[in-house]
Amino acid sequence: MKKKRFLVMTDIEGVSGVTSFPQAEVSEFGKEMLMHDLLAVLRGIEDAGCDAVVYDMHTDGRNVDVSRISVPAVLGKPILPDLWRGVGDDFDGLFMLGLHTMQHVKGACLAHSYLREYDSIHINGKLLGEIGVEAALAGERGIPLLFVSGDDLGCREAEELIPGVITCAVKKSLTEDSAICLPAEKTAEMLYEAALKAAKANVEPYKLSSPYEIKIKFSDCFYLTKMKNIHPEIFDTDDTVIMRGDNLLATWSEYLKYEKEMTRE
Numbered sequence: 704m705k706k707k708r709f710l711v712m713t714d715i716e717g718v719s720g721v722t723s724f725p726q727a728e729v730s731e732f733g734k735e736m737l738m739h740d741l742l743a744v745l746r747g748i749e750d751a752g753c754d755a756v757v758y759d760m761h762t763d764g765r766n767v768d769v770s771r772i773s774v775p776a777v778l779g780k781p782i783l784p785d786l787w788r789g790v791g792d793d794f795d796g797l798f799m800l801g802l803h804t805m806q807h808v809k810g811a812c813l814a815h816s817y818l819r820e821y822d823s824i825h826i827n828g829k830l831l832g833e834i835g836v837e838a839a840l841a842g843e844r845g846i847p848l849l850f851v852s853g854d855d856l857g858c859r860e861a862e863e864l865i866p867g868v869i870t871c872a873v874k875k876s877l878t879e880d881s882a883i884c885l886p887a888e889k890t891a892e893m894l895y896e897a898a899l900k901a902a903k904a905n906v907e908p909y910k911l912s913s914p915y916e917i918k919i920k921f922s923d924c925f926y927l928t929k930m931k932n933i934h935p936e937i938f939d940t941d942d943t944v945i946m947r948g949d950n951l952l953a954t955w956s957e958y959l960k961y962e963k964e965m966t967r968e
């Protein structure tokens with residue numbers, strides 16, 4: 704039988720011990736804890752007899768230390784409308800590591816939806832955070848979301864969206880920037896066990912139906928002003944962008960190009 708192969712997407716806000724944006728953005732601690740969680744998950748996948756490719760989704764996508772892993776990693780967040788995550792569709796499942804809830808979830812540690820300047824993201828009228836958007840992008844290619852780790856509320860968001868997804872809460876959210884964090888030794892064990900289980904899980908891909916409408920509402924910020932200047936044509940109302948298309952990955956990628964222009968210094 705062909706070895707199963709999983710894409711492991713990594714974020715940082717939801718990894719063990721991280722409770723602030725500076726820790727997730729500019730600290731070596733955040734990267735160290737990312738590697739701690741990632742190594743545990745990769746060990747679980749390997750012991751389940753499966754293969755993995757890592758995709759670094761946090762900020763500029765250059766946080767994973769390839770000197771410490773034995774599988775390939777996609778770094779630098781390529782925008783490729785024809786090639787899911789830069790590696791194609793030949794995967795049996797998606798793992799999401801170090802996640803968090805969507806923006807505005809009460810009491811959720813480091814809640815946000817991609818940029819902290821985004822107030823909300825809807826696809827086909829459904830309010831989604833990073834977990835939901837990535838699950839839908841994978842689902843379009845028939846790939847199920849099998850595993851999510853992060854804070855307890857992020858895990859709950861995943862469970863409510865995807866029946867049967869295996870989750871692993873490495874911390875319990877208290878406020879938007881505090882959590883009860885479990886010892887790293889304990890979370891390594893938990894992540895390993897959850898990854899083993901997820902590798903064997905049977906989950907349906909999360910599918911939204913074509914045509915797609917992506918709606919992104921901005922909070923009042925510098926980026927809103929800048930986006931309005933460079934791409935006024937995509938605005939539906941004063942603070943909301945709408946993108947439409949028959950292919951979700953292509954439509955999302957088109958927006959990501961605009962976002963890249965917007966966030967460029």
Ligand SMILES: [Zn+2]
Nearest residue numbers: 714716817833
């Ligand atoms: Zn994130």
